[in-house]
Amino acid sequence: MKKLLSIAVLGLILSGCTKGFEGMEPEPTPTPEPTPTNNKATQEEINANVAKVFGTTFSPNQDWSSTTKHTVTITADAPMSDIAKVQILTEAPYFNEDARVLNEATVSKGQSVSITYDCPAEYTDLVAACVDSKGIYYVAGFKAGDNSVNFKKAAQARTRAAYDLPAFPATSGLKMKYRNSALSYNAIRAQKAGQDGEDASINPWLNSNWDNERLWMFNNEGGNSTWKVARQTIFREVTITDAEKQGLETILKDVGGKSGRDNTHKQVNLETIRNSPLYQLTKNYLVADGKAPITLTPVQIQTTDYSSVALYYYYFNPSELEGKSEEEQLTFLKSLPKFKCVDGKQTKEASGIASGNGEFFKVHEYVLPYFGDVTSSPTADLEVQGFTIPAGYYVGFMLRKNKNDYKDTYMSNNDITGYNGTNYANKSYAKIENGEVYADGRLNEQINQYPKFDEAVSDKGMLLNDPRAAIFGANQKAYMMFEDGSDVNFVDIIVEINGGLDLVDAAQEINNNVYTFCFEDRNLGDYDMNDVVIKAKRLNITQVEYSVVACGAYDELYLRNIDGKTLNTTTEIHALFGVDNLST
Template sequence: MRKISIYALLSILSLGSCTKEFVYNDANDIKENAEQIFGLIDPNQDWRTTTSGTITVTADADLANITKVQLLTESPFFNPDATILAEADATAGQTVTLSYDAPRTNTRVIAACVDGNGKYYIKGFNIGEKSVSFRSSTAATRAVATTRAGEELPNISLKYKESFLSYNAERANSNDSYYSIWKDTNWENDRLWKLSGESSNGWTISNSTIYRNATALSEDEANELNDIFVPWLDRYGSNGKARNNLKLINESSVVQLYGNHLEAKGQAPITICPVQAASKEAYWCDIYYYYFKPEDVVGGDTANYIKSLPKFKAVDVNDERQAFSAVTGIEVKEKDVNFLRLHEYLLPFYGNASEFTFKPSTLGSYGYTTDGKYYRIYNNSGKSDAKPKPIPASNHFITYGDSTHNLKDEYTDNIEYQLWQLFTNTNDNTVMLYNVGSQKFFWWNNGDYVKNKDISENSFKNYTIYITDGAKNPYAFDDITKQKVFILSSAKNNFIKARIDTDFTYLNKGGTNISGDYRTAREWTFKVYDEHPANAINDVELSLDYFPDGQIAPPSTKPSTIIPEGYRVGFMIRKDGGAEANHNNGDRDKKGCSYGYGELNTEINKYGQFKNAVKSDNNKDGMELNSPRMATFKANNKIYLCFEEGSDAQYSDVIVEIGSNGEAGVDIPDDPLEVEEQAYTMCFEDRPNVADYDMNDVVLRCTRVSSTELELSLIATGANDPVLISGIVGDYVRGTELKNKEVHGLFGVETSTFVNTVTSDEVLPSVSCVYRVDASTSIKQFLSNIYITNNGQGGRTIGLPATGGAPFALIMPGNFNYPQEKISIATAYTTFRNWVNNANNYGNWPEYYDDSKIYINPYNR
């Protein structure tokens, strides 16, 4: 409980409503009361919440038709919190000097040139600097190196066997109920493509991407990226709460008009440069792209059309995180907010979707090829203990037949039934045997018997063998005719042996023991048969019932560096959940494909980790099911893509710059920006001697309307006494006169009625008046003259405190959310007391607050 003097307490008790004049010297009471709430006040505390400065700005930005120069609190791009601190009319090349009062939390201020259409170009500067220009030493050189059509492109291609189904397709084709939300969603044939080729002409091909070293960020460019991205893409606010940027993204013209697609200009290649990968899981990700002509979309169903398009790998984000880590020293598994530009990735044009032809799956698409030769395969053995007489050793040829009669003597009639084509796979050294006569494949499930079958299973496992030495080491395929070999099962735990007997001779499971007499029955000879009784086959088409993923093949035309004019280009970020290379492991709840085009996210946004970003009872500001998972915007004539690969809506996991070297090759609309003037809030306590320091007894707001006009608004009162607004220095222009007016009367309520300080009460509109002032008068100067007169305390006047005095009046930059009724500012703002006790420990205290204890400023609603 706060202490006050006995005299003051008796006066309050006797007066009841405190409407009569207090006649006593209460300086000690004011000090004692304040110290009960805040502790000792730093004697050097001047209660300064802004930092003043003057800067000379040269309006030389790369912007046509410059009409004015502004100073802003923050970058205006995708940032409604940016406000104008100062402004002057200016034309290109003109120099102007501006004074500003920046929020004390700022260490930098943003200078901006603005054209007649509301387009901005910005340059940040440190508070205290005396001049700023928009010209950069790198600006002239960066536009020199650009890849033109037909220039420098290595010999690259797409191979069907190196394409694979997306997570969306795998889940759509799965019978696992865990993935039921993908059923009947038309994702079944969604295929991802990886380029192949040899590095050349300064381009490196690695992990199925094509890139070269990029021009490194200059210090100016790194500062520019920080100025642009920190205000709205900072992953967390200073209060520890995750930022949500979804509303800004949904309202952008590139989403509203183009579905978050870029539009190719057809004049330059499209290259992209990762400049930040802050997420701890960014190294699990790859970026893919696709393109299409809007006129090719059938029936306006863009989403289903895109599902049918090939997606091409653009960036291996793990490679980038590794490269970043080598520079910053931060491990790839840790958050890294540094901005770097290390590599520039090319997005080739592989032909229109209509040039990708239907192609069922074949053995070739899975890496199996044949030399076109025919082989006879035989074993030379006999059976010495056969009855009624021993069987001498002779050649027994593998022949099409039933499972107990598939080894026979050499014959010439119907020779094709003893001829085999070999389909070999250099990726895993497996072999498939194709019988020419029956047109069926050698089939062995590692059991006692071998059969011949059509490929009627959705796995090649039982159709594959290995041709090895006795230690199970595969032979090079061109060596198998040069020595005796062993035929090993796909499980690698059984050799095939020749079972020789009087009534039947057949292939049999033979274990792996090849010592002594066991060896002869397990050794095989492959001999080329030169007389072809039939035409050899080159490949085998697989049934769509078992191999439904063979749908399209790339055109044979050479890829181009230029995506033609009018094509729209979209992006997807694929997250593998931490899977190891060539393994289907990792956290399945963190695996998924997230698109910039929101209509393609309706499944992933219901699934696993990703659904945590979607609106729910616990997440009122979350995504919709069809929300985009990429932000696209233009700043300082550059285009940026900002990906959301996880479970929040910050859109800052991976940031990519389009066209780091020269022309961007794409375009998006410029969103005109409307930046408001910086508002200031002035808060008063009406009874300094017994103040509860809720700072809401009188709350004023002031903004600049023009160079010589300021609008002053009364927005709240929590006073019990009749209180007047005094000290206004300015000439009345329009509105409701506030000068020397009682605050309750201005709101039209009874004295002692609280207005806009109690959350459960109705919010009343503010009362405003515009005053004419000298053009050199800042808002801070204007407000510094204002004080209140408490007629309930004998006309006591309360204005800004002296240095070291109690804070019964404060000027706050912005639309300050003052405390609720009867809640101390030291309780509502949890680090305010630290500043009171140490004038140098401002510590961004306005950003640390208890939601349940602040009143949302009517201008923030």
């Protein structure tokens, strides 16, 4: 018997609101044919059948929808030079393949538009985005059901501009002494690999050209009333505003957030990190603009080894790599001096956040001084030449974990209080917790073969030359997320990078959300919910694409559109799938 299935209600559920635009809301006029008499059932019969199938009964008003319809007015006032459209997203898009577009509208800068969207039940926090003509995003968080959202608060998080930094201390006396430097774990392992009495675990460093890498740090002298020199770094104390904290929640929550991705939530997609625009372009090197100092502000330190980690940076003129082979380029990078810039213990303890807690904070802002063009680790002291790295120079980063073995790395005549070391006489380089990991994945080939660190490769799918930092631009700032071990959640330390850098914001490609409608075609059905399955994908503010993807009904079925017209008058639904036997 012929049975007509109307999807006019679907058109109502997903039709977009056109308020603020020239255009009329569609008025549905469904005219479904009456259900055949032999398929009618009394309410008592329906209830009895439901109780038989489910073991309980349901309210006749139960709509079985897992989405809620809302309308929000978005003001396109993000601080961007041009704005082409606004979108409502399920999640922030950065390194996040799960973000979906719920609806969008074409707008111009400063315009307000009302958008209707269907919010999946799992989301209470959503993301509004202004998107420019190049596909760059500026995001702001809001609650599902909010009446309006703008980007003023998100933009307030930019008020701590690097160009407005307070005066730096005099450069005279600010130096990194050679006797306070130390061989890196890479260097000492390269020098010891293959020698009698040394463990075979360090053999990956044999002939690796790491032998001359040296770590440099301040001896805690100098500074002024604002900028302190302590824990071998230069920093100032800062605080976090409500707008900044909300901005961090919006930007970072879905890429790692307060708990990191894991097997019970989402896992980090290493493919998106190794193929990120910045990594493909520069191997995760940031490019100095030469206009202002570069500063790093830790906003989260979730590693439980926070007392053992420190960030180092290095810089170089990319012209130095010209004419060199890949191996020669890597040898050059390995030999560059690495300068300590962030102390994990100092900042984590100052934050007051408990170990393992992922709350966002800002307590210290560290500056990256310029020591001149130093292309290899010297044997003389290095003096600060200024606080602005020249335009066009590449800036790279390394995270070092030195598990309670600080003293073992220093030369015995160093003058850093409390750190009289023995230059690896205690063999801390042989401990599997210790090592250096790089944002440039090509420099991780050895550490990714070392015990403990290699579990990221064997258990999590990391490649030997994968980057151990995810770097991305968001809301006109840069963020760097490091992975120091083997769980590959990239939330061991997250820093916000401000100041003298070329912007690293990249265009994002985000899929539209897809909704699934499952129909039961009989009043006394079996409730397998596969009699007709339709997928709906919103294309823009007024258009929805519907697709029939499955039909398990025994009845002959036809579809109606939102106007009540039969879409497939001559073609029965089963025939669309090449099936003509309704009993199969």
